[in-house]
Amino acid sequence: MNRWRGISLWMDGAGDMTPRPALAGDITVDIAIIGAGYTGLWTAYYLKTRAPGLNIAVLEAETAGYGASGRNGGWVMGAVLGEDRMVGHLPEPRRRESWGLLHGIPDEVGRVTQAEGMDCDFRKGGTLYCAARYPEQETRLRNWLKALHAEGQTEADARWLNPAELTQELRIPRALGAVYTPHCATIQPAKLVRGLADAVARLGVKIYEQSRVTGWAPGEVRTAQGVVQADWVVPAVEGYAGELPPLGDYQLPVQSMLIATEPLPEDVWAGIGLARGQSFSEFSRQVTYGQRTADNRLAFGARGGYRFGGKLRTDFTLTAAEEGLRRYLLGEIFPQLKGVEITHRWGGNLGMSRRFQPHMLLDSKNRIAISGGYGGEGVGASNLGGRTLADLILGRDSLETRQPWVMKDKTMQQALRKWEPEPLRWLGYNAIITSFVHEDKVLANKHAAPWRRRMARALAERMQGLMQG
Template identity: 55%
Template structure:
C-alpha cells in the first residue's frame, strides 16, 4: 500500500439503512462480489461495510499471484463424470484470463501480466523427482502438456536462471498483479457503479438478513460475509477457517544487468518445489518480490499490525540468495505479510445459509487472489439467480456440512509439528552431505505429516 497515494476513506456507516445486498468486507471477495452483482443486475442496491479501508487485510498484502486453480481441486473434483470435470477445470484455468478481461475492459491499473509460472526443482535433486511425480499426476487427471509441460535445465534457463537448477514445469495458468493497486482500482470502480461503501465501519454481528455495526445496521435480502481469515472472530458467521500468515519481501529496483542474469523477461512467476514453498516474480518497477514460509498463532489469532521482524526478513533473504546469489549486495526495501484463511482439508468453500439469507466464501489456502474472483462470480450468480457455468464447480456447501478444525491445543501442536517436519526435510535434503538413510527418513516423515493436513 505504501507505493500508492493516500486515499480519502469513505464515510463510516451512521444510522440504519436497507439494501438488496450488504457485503461485509472490502477485500477481493467483497469487491468482486459487488462488481459482478452490478454487472448482472445494475439496479441492485449494494452496500459494502469495511472495518478499516478497502484491502486492509490479505487482499492488499499478498504475493500477487492470480492462479487458475483452487487449493485442493483434485479432491474437490474427484468423482465427477469426465465431461463435468473437464468443464470445471476449464472454468478454473480461465480465472487469470477472466481477471485480465475485466482489467482491460474497465481500465484497472494493477500491473497485470499473464506470463505463466515456473514450478522449479532448484535446490536439491529430490525436488526433481517430486516435481516429475506431480507432473505425471496432473497429466493423469485431465491436464495436457498445454497446461503443464516439463522443461529441461537448458529450456528453464532461457526463462529463469537459478543457482542450481534441475528442471521445471511451466504452466500458462498464472498471472501476476500488484495487489494493493487492484484493490484500489476495484474500490473506485464499484463506487462508480453505484455501490455504497462505508469504511471504518467494523461489523459486530451478522445475523438473519442484517449486519450490525456500533453506529448502525444494514438490513438486506442477502448478507455476504466476505471476511476470509477475519471470519473466525465475527459473531454470526458460520465458518471453520483458521487464520495463518504469509510473509513476503521485496528488493530495491534492480538494474537491467542483474535482470539479464536472472531472466523473467515476460512476467513469469516462479515457485521452488519444496513443501515449504518459496515463490516470487518480477514487479513492474523491476523489484524481485519473494515470499516464503508462513506462520500460525495459537487459537488462530490474527496478526495486526503486520510488520515483519528483522529475523523474518533475514530468513526470507537467506532463502532468496540460495536461488539468486547474484543479489548478495542488493538491499531489501520492503517486507510485509497478510492473514489468510485455511479450511479443514484445504478445501475452499462457498457457504450458503439460505434460511438466514447469509452467504460466505473463503478458505482459499493462500490462493485467494484468483479464487476470490471465482467466488465473487459465484456469489453474484447465486444472489441474482443467474445461470452461470461457475455454478457447476462443486465448492458450495451449507453450514452443517463444514469440516471443523481440531480444538486447541491440538491445532497449534499439529500445525507446528507438521511445519517442523517440513523444515527438517528441507534442511536434510539441502545438505549434500546428508546420509541416504537420513534423506529417506526425512521424506517419509514429511510425507506422512503432509497427509494429516488433508
C-alpha cells in the first residue's frame, strides 16, 4: 500500500498517489512556493491564471495533500478565525464588503472546482452550530447570534433554528436549537488538494514532490537535491512552520483528530438527517464537528492537542484514550451510533498564530509572501489567502488586498506577533484546556449545582479572554 493512503480516510479515497518527480539540480524561477497544500496551490493557481507568463515552482516535502489539506474535516467555511474581532468594528460599507468577501469563499471554491473539472464531492449545504448537550450551549449560541447581527450580519447569513426547525436538517435527541448559516460547503479534502495540484500542473506550474526544503532565505530555497533561486518566496507550510525558522516563532503546530464510521445504511441516515451536504458542530468551547461523506459515513472530529516546544506530531495512530474520547462524544450526540464500527482514525497539524487570526502578508523588503495562521478554519481561508497573495505579489489593489488581515509594507518580524517562549506556551495551553474540559464536564452533568455551573463557565470564559488578549 502506498504510505500516503494511510494518512486519512480522504487520502485513502483520493486515487493515484504516484509522486511527481523530485527537484534534480539548481533552477531559477519567478516564484518559489514551499508546500503543496491548499495555500501553496491556491496561490500558484491564482498567480498563473492572472499572469500566465510567470515561472512558478512548488516544492513539497512529501506529496500534495500530505499536510492538513489532506486530513481536515472538509468544511469550506465562508469565514475566518477571529473575524468578529477584525471585521465587527469596521465602518460601513467596509464591513459589508468584508462579510461579502468571506461569505463568498465557498462559492469561489465551488466555481473553480467546476471550471477545472475537479470532482471533490463539493456540496453547499450550510452549517449547523448546535446546542446539543446542555442548556448553557443555547445561551452562548444565542449571544453569539446576537453579536453576529450587531456586527452587520443578517438573518440571511445566520439565523436561529428552534428544535422543530433543526429536526428538518439534523436530528439530535437532546438538542435545544441551533444557529444555521448557509455560508459553508463540504468537500472530500484530499480530492480537492489533489485536484488542485493537477489543475495547477496543467497550467504549467512545476510541482516537485519528495523535495523537502532544508533552508530558506530571501530569494533562495534549498533542498538536498538542488537550490531554487526565486524573485519571490512563498512559504506555505502552516502547521510545519517550526521546520523552517524563523516561521515557527509565529505559527505553532496544534493537533486535531478525527474518526470516521463505516458507511451507514439509509435507515440510520433517515434518523440523523444531513441530507444535502450540511456540516454540523456542537457548540462547546473545544470544537466538536462533523459531516456526512459522499459515501454515507459520518466523519467526526473533536478537540485538539499541543506538544511541548511546539513539537510536530507525525504519527497519528490514535491511542485508545484519544479514540475513546471521540467515540464517547459521538455517542453522546448520536446515541444510535454508540456501537458503530469506526473504520478510520487520523489527525494532523494545523497552524495557530499568536493573535488567533490569520495573516496574509507581503514583506516587499525581503520579497516574501505568507498566508497562514488559520487555526482550524483554513480550508476556505486558504483559498482567500491564495487569491490575496497573488494580488499582493502582482501589485494589484483589490477587495482582497484591502482587508484587516492583510499586512503590506512591513517585514514579517514587524507584522506578526511572536509566541511566548516555553514553558509559558505549554503552561498557558494546559491551563486553558483544563478549564475548558472542566467546564464541559460540569455542564454536561445535569445534576451539577447551579453555582458549580456558573463557576465553571466563568473560569473558562476568563481563560478564553486571556488566550485572546
